[in-house]
Amino acid sequence: MTFHQQLRRAWNASDSMLCVGLDPDPARFPRGVNSVFDFCTSIIDATADLVCAFKPQIACFSAIGAENDLEGVCTYIRERYPDVLLVLDAKRGDIGTTAEFYAREAFDRYRAHVVTVNPYLGTDAVEPFLRHPQGGVFVVCRTSNTGGDDFQSLTSNGEPLYQHVARRVVDHWNKIGECGLVVGATYPDELKAVRAIVGDLPILVPGIGAQGGDLAATLVGTDSTGVGMVVNSSRAVLYASDGADFAEAARTEAIATRDALRAVYGAKK
Amino acid sequence: MTFHQQLRRAWNASDSMLCVGLDPDPARFPRGVNSVFDFCTSIIDATADLVCAFKPQIACFSAIGAENDLEGVCTYIRERYPDVLLVLDAKRGDIGTTAEFYAREAFDRYRAHVVTVNPYLGTDAVEPFLRHPQGGVFVVCRTSNTGGDDFQSLTSNGEPLYQHVARRVVDHWNKIGECGLVVGATYPDELKAVRAIVGDLPILVPGIGAQGGDLAATLVGTDSTGVGMVVNSSRAVLYASDGADFAEAARTEAIATRDALRAVYGAKK
Numbered sequence: 001m002t003f004h005q006q007l008r009r010a011w012n013a014s015d016s017m018l019c020v021g022l023d024p025d026p027a028r029f030p031r032g033v034n035s036v037f038d039f040c041t042s043i044i045d046a047t048a049d050l051v052c053a054f055k056p057q058i059a060c061f062s063a064i065g066a067e068n069d070l071e072g073v074c075t076y077i078r079e080r081y082p083d084v085l086l087v088l089d090a091k092r093g094d095i096g097t098t099a100e101f102y103a104r105e106a107f108d109r110y111r112a113h114v115v116t117v118n119p120y121l122g123t124d125a126v127e128p129f130l131r132h133p134q135g136g137v138f139v140v141c142r143t144s145n146t147g148g149d150d151f152q153s154l155t156s157n158g159e160p161l162y163q164h165v166a167r168r169v170v171d172h173w174n175k176i177g178e179c180g181l182v183v184g185a186t187y188p189d190e191l192k193a194v195r196a197i198v199g200d201l202p203i204l205v206p207g208i209g210a211q212g213g214d215l216a217a218t219l220v221g222t223d224s225t226g227v228g229m230v231v232n233s234s235r236a237v238l239y240a241s242d243g244a245d246f247a248e249a250a251r252t253e254a255i256a257t258r259d260a261l262r263a264v265y266g267a268k269k
Numbered sequence: 270m271t272f273h274q275q276l277r278r279a280w281n282a283s284d285s286m287l288c289v290g291l292d293p294d295p296a297r298f299p300r301g302v303n304s305v306f307d308f309c310t311s312i313i314d315a316t317a318d319l320v321c322a323f324k325p326q327i328a329c330f331s332a333i334g335a336e337n338d339l340e341g342v343c344t345y346i347r348e349r350y351p352d353v354l355l356v357l358d359a360k361r362g363d364i365g366t367t368a369e370f371y372a373r374e375a376f377d378r379y380r381a382h383v384v385t386v387n388p389y390l391g392t393d394a395v396e397p398f399l400r401h402p403q404g405g406v407f408v409v410c411r412t413s414n415t416g417g418d419d420f421q422s423l424t425s426n427g428e429p430l431y432q433h434v435a436r437r438v439v440d441h442w443n444k445i446g447e448c449g450l451v452v453g454a455t456y457p458d459e460l461k462a463v464r465a466i467v468g469d470l471p472i473l474v475p476g477i478g479a480q481g482g483d484l485a486a487t488l489v490g491t492d493s494t495g496v497g498m499v500v501n502s503s504r505a506v507l508y509a510s511d512g513a514d515f516a517e518a519a520r521t522e523a524i525a526t527r528d529a530l531r532a533v534y535g536a537k538k
Contacts, residue, residue: 059361059370062374093360120409165420
């Protein structure tokens with residue numbers, strides 16, 4: 001099954017474009033919760049029927065030496081919730097043999113369906129991910145942080161850099177349904193421009209909830225089937241409550257976000 | 270001590286611009302060597318007096334779940350060879366809180382003096398690394414892989430993207446000696462162009478030895494003091510022999526590479 005096929009399955013099963021990002025930060029855990037694995041699996045169990053994807057942020061685990069927890073969390077998702085897409089957010093980007101090692105990390109070690117990658121090093125930095133039998137990539141295209149303009153907006157041959165990236169993904173890198181793009185929702189015109197370039201390739205939108213993106217803006221990013229997006233919320237869901245009710249509060253927040261998205265793009269069922 | 274101060278100390282102590290890259294691949298270990306830590310520390314002990322830096326490639330460790338070995342290797346370098354610069358090759362690039370987690374990974378967990386970072390996400394993706402009291406960054410600027418041209422050569426306002434990156438590093442990101450750049454040696458004119466833009470900022474050259482860069486080309490990358498570069502060789506040193514003499518063979522190869530570099534730029538002592 002390609003990444004696109006797995007994602008279609010996830011959209012169909014959940015009727016949701018919501019992705020819950022797993023960014024565990026022990027400093028923000030509710031009192032009494034001490035395990036990264038326990039915190040993440042509580043959130044997963046509370047929201048799995050509401051989402052098309054879970055997106056662990058590897059940096060949160062690496063900073064505290066919690067790779068074993070991440071392995072456990074990924075296995076938990078794959079085995080308990082096989083319909084859900086597993087996105088490893090790692091923004092990897094390196095060449096040749098090194099990229100092969102990163103592909104092994106994402107797909108073999110953590111069993112991700114798809115990993116976020118950085119385009120700056122070009123085609124052969126992405127190929128090792130694409131060569132993997134079931135691996136997919138979300139290529140970072142346009143980010144909505146304040147520094148996103150520093151390079152991504154530089155215009156060459158009449159188009160900003162991020163549109164060159166979008167073109168290369170759809171024209172060269174995607175062959176059998178293994179590519180998508182990461183595009184922030186802060187600038188709806190840019191999301192629309194990327195959608196116009198990439199056709200029905202899936203778009204991961206990282207910036208709603210705590211990151212402050214514009215929910216309604218995501219509407220312009222839907223594909224020809226009215227879906228096409230994986231819209232992430234991390235901290236707004238994870239840390240909806242710092243009390244014993246944190247999992248329940250996460251569920252409430254996830255329902256509200258899923259429904260707000262549905263109100264914009266329309267439920268499919 | 271800033272990254273630049275540590276690097277000057279390393280250049281002075283070693284009279285060498287050679288960096289040995291630690292890319293352990295158990296499939297290539299000599300017979301009888303089974304431990305990633307043992308392999309790396311054998312190479313380190315055999316070459317430490319010949320190098321200004323060691324550069325562990327984190328992907329090699331992450332692919333096989335060897336983070337504990339990487340922690341051990343980094344501690345070993347810091348404690349046994351305090352004059353040597355510790356470069357964590359990780360090519361990290363993400364925004365806000367996530368970048369802070371990556372900075373903690375590089376500087377607190379692995380105790381690196383400097384980490385390689387990807388510029389695509391712009392200023393605020395690099396700031397968390399720069400804010401760290403002793404942390405430095407080598408910003409990926411120009412790579413010499415076949416896909417390096419895909420985006421890095423796109424011209425905007427009369428300059429290719431990688432030169433825009435170089436300008437931003439020297440004009441905005443480097444303040445007290447915490448920035449350097451990564452530039453491949455395959456295209457000497459480009460290395461020269463970057464050097465002209467960035468003045469005396471250190472340049473990490475990843476591509477000699479097994480990666481096939483042009484050793485003589487590195488000459489054009491030296492700074493006003495005749496040094497200025499960290500020239501990496503990984504596999505040519507690590508896998509110089511697959512026999513019991515692997516450490517000795519690594520030393521022989523490292524001496525040859527250091528001396529070839531000296532012949533080009535001239536020994537300082």
